[in-house]
Amino acid sequence: xxxxxxxxxxxxxxxxxxxxxxxxxxxxxxxxxxxxxxxxxxxxxxxxxxxxxxxxxxxxxxxxxxxxxxxxxxxxxxxxxxxxxxxxxxxxxxxxxxxxxxxxxxxxxxxxxxxxxxxxxxxxxxxxxxxxxxxxxxxxxxxxxxxxxxxxxxxxxxxxxxxxxxxxxxxxxxxxxxxxxxxxxxxxxxxxxxxxxxxxxxxxxxxxxxxxxxxxxxxxxx
Numbered sequence: 001x002x003x004x005x006x007x008x009x010x011x012x013x014x015x016x017x018x019x020x021x022x023x024x025x026x027x028x029x030x031x032x033x034x035x036x037x038x039x040x041x042x043x044x045x046x047x048x049x050x051x052x053x054x055x056x057x058x059x060x061x062x063x064x065x066x067x068x069x070x071x072x073x074x075x076x077x078x079x080x081x082x083x084x085x086x087x088x089x090x091x092x093x094x095x096x097x098x099x100x101x102x103x104x105x106x107x108x109x110x111x112x113x114x115x116x117x118x119x120x121x122x123x124x125x126x127x128x129x130x131x132x133x134x135x136x137x138x139x140x141x142x143x144x145x146x147x148x149x150x151x152x153x154x155x156x157x158x159x160x161x162x163x164x165x166x167x168x169x170x171x172x173x174x175x176x177x178x179x180x181x182x183x184x185x186x187x188x189x190x191x192x193x194x195x196x197x198x199x200x201x202x203x204x205x206x207x208x209x210x211x212x213x214x215x216x217x218x219x220x221x222x
Contacts, residue, residue, distance in 0.1 A: 022053060032058040035084040037077075037156070038096040039065045039103060043184050046096070058084045064103030064152065065095055066125045070162040078163065085165040085175060093160060096180040096189075097153045104129075104148050108140055129155045146181075150199050153179040154192065 016023065036046045036057045046052070046059050060080050068077060084090045097104070106113050106123050107130050113120040129151035134140040137147060157177050160166050169175040179192035181199055191205035192198070203210065 019053075022055070026055045030055050030058075030088065032056055032084070032088060033091050034058070035060070035081065035090045035093045036096065037061075037065055037067060037081075037094065038182075039063065039098055039101060041098060041101065041103075044096070044098050044182060049096075049182060049189070058088060058090060060084075063119065063122060064101065064107070064126055065097050065156060066103075066122065066152075067095065067156040067159040067163075068125050069159045070164065081160070081163055082165045085163075085169060091174070092176050092178060093166070094178040094180055095153050095156045095160070096182055097149045098182040099146070099149070099184050101145070101149055104145055104152060105142065107152070108142060108145065108148060125159070126152045126155065150179075150181055150190075150192075153181060157192075 032055060034057050036050075037060045038044055038046055040061045040063050044061075046057055047054075050057065058080075060077055062077060066077070067081070068075060070078065081093075085093075103119075103123060104126065106116075106119060107126040110120055110123065113123070126148075129148055130140045132151045132155075133144050133147045137144055140148065157179050160177060161170065166175060170177070179199070180202065181190045183189070189202040190199035191202040193200050193205050
């Protein structure tokens with residue numbers, strides 16, 4: 001806790017002052033472009049990973065970056081998705097899994113969660129991902145962790161489509177869905193590419209956007 005408190009003290013004296021104008025603008029509202037759904041794992045930092053500023057991302061975090069299918073019973077994830085899409089008007093939704101995910105290890109071995117009944121029930125939302133890996137690879141053991149992680153991202157993207165606010169905006173092209181898997185050790189991201197039906201390096205998946213960003217910066221500089 002000492003590290004956390006010390007960090008806050010440093011924040012109030014330096015980083016805050018360096019971006020005082022930004023925080024003044026954020027004090028009266030937010031208009032994020034991206035809803036970023038990722039794991040609660042302490043090793044995953046969405047703002048660090050994307051090098052984004054406060055106010056850029058509307059973030060939902062939970063064990064396993066899970067999106068429960070839409071239901072009449074309200075839940076925190078469902079309400080947050082609805083608010084981000086219908087009220088804030090985000091244009092992109094990213095579901096981001098990661099390497100060495102403890103939640104996915106639990107999904108692969110639900111019997112090992114006997115002492116964690118709420119975690120066990122929560123991870124039922126990832127069960128279909130495990131079953132898909134079993135069907136494709138003939139097994140679903142810890143050796144298939146990376147495959148389960150990818151399939152879980154795709155599954156949660158499907159769950160997103162059951163949410164009315166998301167479905168309606170997908171139909172009009174107002175929202176785009178993105179599936180990512182972050183490799184903690186190597187600092188890389190693989191993104192799902194529909195044309196190839198596989199996860200490929202994000203630099204390849206978003207090559208056009210990356211080039212456009214470079215061109216815009218050159219134009220601004222000139």
